[in-house]
Amino acid sequence: MDFGRSIKKEPFIPTSSMGDIAFLLLVFFMVTTIFRDENGLPVELPRAEAGEEVNRELVSNVYINRVGQISIDDRLVQVKHIRDIMGTKISDNPQLIVAFKTDHYADYGTVSDVMEELKEVNAVRVFFNSDVDGTPGPKY
Numbered sequence: 001m002d003f004g005r006s007i008k009k010e011p012f013i014p015t016s017s018m019g020d021i022a023f024l025l026l027v028f029f030m031v032t033t034i035f036r037d038e039n040g041l042p043v044e045l046p047r048a049e050a051g052e053e054v055n056r057e058l059v060s061n062v063y064i065n066r067v068g069q070i071s072i073d074d075r076l077v078q079v080k081h082i083r084d085i086m087g088t089k090i091s092d093n094p095q096l097i098v099a100f101k102t103d104h105y106a107d108y109g110t111v112s113d114v115m116e117e118l119k120e121v122n123a124v125r126v127f128f129n130s131d132v133d134g135t136p137g138p139k140y
Contacts, residue, residue, distance in 0.1 A: 059097050060089055062114065066105040070114060079110070082117040090121055098126040 062082075063071040070077050072085055090096055098118060102111055118126060 054097060058093065058095055059099050060086070061099045061101065062118075064102045064106045064110055064114060066103040068107050068110045070110070079113045079117060082114060083120055086118060086123055087121040090123055096123070096125065098123050099129065100126050101129045 061071075061073055065071075070079065070082070072082065077085060086098070100114075100118075
């Protein structure tokens with residue numbers, strides 16, 4: 001007769017190597033995965049074949065420097081006066097081209113405010129340049 005206690009053994013799953021297995025699976029998938037560059041939509045941008053000389057009377061220069069000062073044709077102005085000044089210039093010459101030049105470190109909030117003012121007076125013939133200080137600027 002066996003009078004000893006019977007101990008029920010519960011099933012045991014060893015989890016001590018689970019972290020190692022997860023790490024090995026992670027490394028395996030990282031090594032075998034192929035990353036593709038996203039090409040996006042194919043876009044063909046127009047290229048200028050040759051620059052054309054424009055009469056200086058048809059161009060109005062708007063400059064913004066790195067401290068936020070705005071100059072229209074070498075005259076310092078504030079954002080609130082841009083609409084009046086450019087509105088007068090556009091009404092005098094509807095073919096006016098606005099040369100919009102910014103410093104590489106110009107505050108984009110100021111640039112946006114000036115662009116909104118130009119849009120309000122229907123100055124739609126605008127070209128942008130961001131290398132006033134000689135260093136190429138970011139692509140906006």
